[in-house]
Amino acid sequence: MQHTTSSAAPIVSLRDVQKSFGPLKVLDGVSFTVARGEVLALIGRSGSGKSTALRCIDHFETIDGGEITVCGRRVDAPDVDLRALRQDVGIVFQSYNLFPHLTIEQNITLAPRAVKRMPLTEAKALAREVLAQVGLEEKLHAYPEQLSGGQQQRAAIARSLAMQPKVMLFDEVTSALDPELTGEVLKVIERLAADGMTMVMVTHEMAFAKGIADHIVFMHRGKVHETGPASMLASPQTPELAQFVGTGL
Amino acid sequence: MGGHLNPNHLIFLGQGALWTIGLSAIALIGGGIVGFAVALARISPLKTLRLCSGAYVQIVQGTPLLVILFLGYFGLSAIGLSLSPLTAASASLSIYVAAYLGEIWRGAIQSVPKPQWEAAEGLALSRTQRMMMVILPQAVRIATPPTVGFMVQIVKNTSLASVVGFVELMRSGQIINNSLFEPFLIYAIIALVYFAMCYPLSLFSQRLERRMGRGRARLQPA
Numbered sequence: 001m002q003h004t005t006s007s008a009a010p011i012v013s014l015r016d017v018q019k020s021f022g023p024l025k026v027l028d029g030v031s032f033t034v035a036r037g038e039v040l041a042l043i044g045r046s047g048s049g050k051s052t053a054l055r056c057i058d059h060f061e062t063i064d065g066g067e068i069t070v071c072g073r074r075v076d077a078p079d080v081d082l083r084a085l086r087q088d089v090g091i092v093f094q095s096y097n098l099f100p101h102l103t104i105e106q107n108i109t110l111a112p113r114a115v116k117r118m119p120l121t122e123a124k125a126l127a128r129e130v131l132a133q134v135g136l137e138e139k140l141h142a143y144p145e146q147l148s149g150g151q152q153q154r155a156a157i158a159r160s161l162a163m164q165p166k167v168m169l170f171d172e173v174t175s176a177l178d179p180e181l182t183g184e185v186l187k188v189i190e191r192l193a194a195d196g197m198t199m200v201m202v203t204h205e206m207a208f209a210k211g212i213a214d215h216i217v218f219m220h221r222g223k224v225h226e227t228g229p230a231s232m233l234a235s236p237q238t239p240e241l242a243q244f245v246g247t248g249l
Numbered sequence: 250m251g252g253h254l255n256p257n258h259l260i261f262l263g264q265g266a267l268w269t270i271g272l273s274a275i276a277l278i279g280g281g282i283v284g285f286a287v288a289l290a291r292i293s294p295l296k297t298l299r300l301c302s303g304a305y306v307q308i309v310q311g312t313p314l315l316v317i318l319f320l321g322y323f324g325l326s327a328i329g330l331s332l333s334p335l336t337a338a339s340a341s342l343s344i345y346v347a348a349y350l351g352e353i354w355r356g357a358i359q360s361v362p363k364p365q366w367e368a369a370e371g372l373a374l375s376r377t378q379r380m381m382m383v384i385l386p387q388a389v390r391i392a393t394p395p396t397v398g399f400m401v402q403i404v405k406n407t408s409l410a411s412v413v414g415f416v417e418l419m420r421s422g423q424i425i426n427n428s429l430f431e432p433f434l435i436y437a438i439i440a441l442v443y444f445a446m447c448y449p450l451s452l453f454s455q456r457l458e459r460r461m462g463r464g465r466a467r468l469q470p471a
Contacts, residue, residue, distance in 0.1 A: 114382060115372070
């Protein structure tokens with residue numbers, strides 16, 4: 001895929017992002033960048049601000065200060081074109097959020113048809129293609145409630161992929177799953193990474209983050225406390241990360 | 250005066266019953282259309298719309314239907330706008346029904362889990378698309394049992410239209426009683442006919458509710 005931005009420019013960049021919920025400062029000067037094809041893992045304790053940082057990228061939270069740029073578009077601009085932004089960004093949630101009244105195929109074809117005006121036959125072919133990517137071709141006509149949690153999450157990933165996003169955001173996508181089902185979802189994400197998808201993920205799976213991430217951002221009290229390549233998990237520089245890694249596994 | 254209940258009386262009652270059904274249908278359709286707009290206005294991003302629709306609901310729910318009917322029939326004709334009993338009753342009932350259905354449907358829309366909105370938003374759907382394709386189909390499911398239940402109230406409340414001279418079931422009973430003077434018999438018949446109209450609706454509503462209970466898992470996957 002070739003895009004308008006040059007390959008050197010980051011796909012996602014946060015600079016000095018500030019965000020408060022009332023008196024509580026959840027993001028206090030957060031900065032990081034994600035280059036094309038890179039996988040960035042956001043780790044940290046509950047309440048460290050990692051999920052909020054991720055949600056800010058897709059404008060599910062508005063920020064109080066700083067800059068966020070996604071695919072060359074300023075997300076914090078007051079006149080940001082949200083529908084264009086969200087065609088570039090795919091997001092997958094902890095609770096899957098498949099549409100319960102639609103079959104898996106309809107879940108997947110809904111947005112390409114409604115947003116991109118894709119013809120039905122083309123959208124159906126696309127649904128088959130993305131479901132094959134997550135290993136669920138046989139569930140095309142099933143309803144979400146007929147699927148296991150792991151299958152639902154894979155279907156949700158397929159639904160996002162169908163919009164052909166330039167970057168995928170994963171918000172604790174395995175937190176609601178038991179270890180066995182977690183494994184099947186992580187395998188799908190691994191395959192995406194191998195295919196060169198740009199990804200930002202909030203995760204509690206340290207071993208997985210270590211294995212797949214190009215960069216790790218460890219957040220602590222709304223700040224980027226430590227950042228570096230995946231190997232940093234083996235030799236933490238700060239006591240907070242050491243403690244987190246020690247207890248995180 | 251006097252005499253006995255004869256087939257002509259029953260035919261007259263039957264016509265009244267048909268008008269009760271007709272008036273209920275008008276109130277349901279008119280109130281449904283306005284009520285849908287009220288429901289959407291109640292959750293609109295525009296504050297003025299929310300406030301206006303909220304005020305409408307509060308005022309109507311805080312006013313007896315009888316007073317609304319009097320206003321629509323006697324009140325409007327006193328200021329020069331004379332409506333037929335049918336028009337006045339239809340309009341008054343629609344106004345009344347819209348306030349209640351609007352609230353029932355607003356609640357149904359808002360009880361669709363919020364992450365469903367977010368998921369639809371994340372897929373770049375516009376607000377209208379999110380509403381039409383994702384939220385409303387789920388809200389309809391939630392809203393159906395209470396809506397059918399409320400239809401029972403509509404059917405019973407049409408009896409109040411008798412006070413503005415509209416000849417529905419209740420009024421036709423009064424007219425017959427005026428000549429026969431057999432209030433117990435006649436009003437017992439009328440009660441029975443109302444029951445025969447309402448009971449199937451109640452049963453249907455209960456059955457829908459039970460089916461909903463099973464379907465709830467569908468709405469909140471977790």
